[in-house]
Amino acid sequence: MTSTADAPRSPGRPRSIRADEAIIEATLDLLAEGSTIEALSIEAIAARAGVGKATIYRRWAGKDALLLDALRRLKGVMAQPAGHSVRDDLVLLVGAIGKNVDPRAAKIMPCLAPAVNRSADQFQLYQNIISPRRQLMREVLRRGIDEGVLRADIDVEVTMALLTGPMLIQRVLQWNPDLDEQTLPERVVDAVLEGIRAR
Amino acid sequence: MTSTADAPRSPGRPRSIRADEAIIEATLDLLAEGSTIEALSIEAIAARAGVGKATIYRRWAGKDALLLDALRRLKGVMAQPAGHSVRDDLVLLVGAIGKNVDPRAAKIMPCLAPAVNRSADQFQLYQNIISPRRQLMREVLRRGIDEGVLRADIDVEVTMALLTGPMLIQRVLQWNPDLDEQTLPERVVDAVLEGIRAR
DNA sequence: ACGTTACGAGTCTGACCCGTATCGTATTGC
DNA sequence: GCAATACGATACGGGTCAGACTCGTAACGT
Numbered sequence: 001m002t003s004t005a006d007a008p009r010s011p012g013r014p015r016s017i018r019a020d021e022a023i024i025e026a027t028l029d030l031l032a033e034g035s036t037i038e039a040l041s042i043e044a045i046a047a048r049a050g051v052g053k054a055t056i057y058r059r060w061a062g063k064d065a066l067l068l069d070a071l072r073r074l075k076g077v078m079a080q081p082a083g084h085s086v087r088d089d090l091v092l093l094v095g096a097i098g099k100n101v102d103p104r105a106a107k108i109m110p111c112l113a114p115a116v117n118r119s120a121d122q123f124q125l126y127q128n129i130i131s132p133r134r135q136l137m138r139e140v141l142r143r144g145i146d147e148g149v150l151r152a153d154i155d156v157e158v159t160m161a162l163l164t165g166p167m168l169i170q171r172v173l174q175w176n177p178d179l180d181e182q183t184l185p186e187r188v189v190d191a192v193l194e195g196i197r198a199r
Numbered sequence: 200m201t202s203t204a205d206a207p208r209s210p211g212r213p214r215s216i217r218a219d220e221a222i223i224e225a226t227l228d229l230l231a232e233g234s235t236i237e238a239l240s241i242e243a244i245a246a247r248a249g250v251g252k253a254t255i256y257r258r259w260a261g262k263d264a265l266l267l268d269a270l271r272r273l274k275g276v277m278a279q280p281a282g283h284s285v286r287d288d289l290v291l292l293v294g295a296i297g298k299n300v301d302p303r304a305a306k307i308m309p310c311l312a313p314a315v316n317r318s319a320d321q322f323q324l325y326q327n328i329i330s331p332r333r334q335l336m337r338e339v340l341r342r343g344i345d346e347g348v349l350r351a352d353i354d355v356e357v358t359m360a361l362l363t364g365p366m367l368i369q370r371v372l373q374w375n376p377d378l379d380e381q382t383l384p385e386r387v388v389d390a391v392l393e394g395i396r397a398r
Numbered sequence: 399a400c401g402t403t404a405c406g407a408g409t410c411t412g413a414c415c416c417g418t419a420t421c422g423t424a425t426t427g428c
Numbered sequence: 429g430c431a432a433t434a435c436g437a438t439a440c441g442g443g444t445c446a447g448a449c450t451c452g453t454a455a456c457g458t
Contacts, residue, residue, distance in 0.1 A: 114313065154395045161364075161387070178356065193394055195391065
């Protein structure tokens with residue numbers, strides 16, 4: 001359990017940290033440029049990273065392991081709601097869906113859709129990325145209920161899907177080309193807040 | 200413009216309709232079984248269809264053309280709202296999202312997500328499939344407005360995204376594993392109808 | 399009967415890729 | 429200096445696939 005202390009200090013030349021970084025970056029770059037997950041080849045990654053193939057195989061067992069690591073780095077930083085207005089916080093969170101500090105994330109996400117349904121590992125990875133974001137939105141909704149801004153009887157989980165879904169299908173699937181992505185977060189939040197039934 | 204009348208009646212053995220059908224079916228089957236679009240090979244399709252490779256190349260220029268044709272057949276029949284209750288019609292339409300007469304459609308759809316963003320053709324194909332469904336939902340919403348069940352000032356396009364998004368991310372991305380897909384349509388429609396703001 | 403075209407099956411060339419191994423070189427601890 | 433391990437580069441055998449081609453056969457019009 002004391003994994004840090006022992007430091008077996010292996011002899012010989014140590015692994016190059018630059019190579020580590022270059023390999024991960026090359027992987028993400030190629031994905032962002034439009035390569036699909038399985039069209040991605042170790043050889044292409046090695047060439048792009050300026051690295052020998054052996055250097056990759058020395059670190060990862062195969063493409064899957066490398067991808068898992070590479071996507072893990074992509075998580076980035078989550079948006080932080082200000083905590084003043086529930087509406088504004090929701091607009092912020094909805095606007096942050098599919099966005100990331102790393103601009104490559106938006107391009108890569110659609111590629112993950114098929115993988116999520118095929119590999120349990122990748123499904124888990126996907127859930128690991130989004131579940132803290134869901135939690136963040138959940139807390140804002142709970143706060144809204146506590147403050148009396150939102151009704152107490154709403155289904156929080158369904159509400160999150162309501163807020164997230166439209167943004168996600170627009171960003172990932174370009175579901176409706178006529179829908180303006182820029183103003184969508186605001187319009188979605190307000191529509192969910194008010195409902196559509198006549199009263 | 201009279202494309203049906205001329206009938207040049209080419210000599211020789213006519214193209215086998217059974218082969219046409221078998222090739223399309225094999226393509227859809229392989230996709231539904233989990234093959235991704237680019238992992239799909241002409242050779243595999245030919246083998247599965249019990250057809251020579253040449254028979255495929257005689258009909259389509261390549262994999263892309265074949266795929267376009269195959270996915271076109273997948274459209275299937277749209278759900279038909281009963282027209283009595285706006286709420287029930289919406290529940291029906293939302294429940295039909297990602298469903299199809301062809302059960303393979305649900306498995307195939309996630310694979311299209313990456314393709315939609317890469318090929319203009321596939322994007323167009325995707326839009327051709329979903330835009331009539333959007334139109335159907337739009338008409339139900341307009342009817343609701345006319346009947347006074349829905350407010351007249353709602354944004355119809357955003358409302359459609361609100362209804363469609365949650366169902367689509369759940370079916371395609373398994374966005375939230377804790378969300379029950381069975382009851383989701385009802386819960387989504389009711390949440391959108393009522394809104395979540397306290398009043 | 400005969401020319402024409404399609405058929406399933408198979409072959410062939412040229413890509414591309416995986417994963418391993420082997421170069422000569424570089425960087426570490428001892 | 430020396431063993432150990434890393435590095436980039438490259439070569440290798442084994443595999444899959446695209447497309448074009450070749451068979452012998454089958455189905456059509458005349």
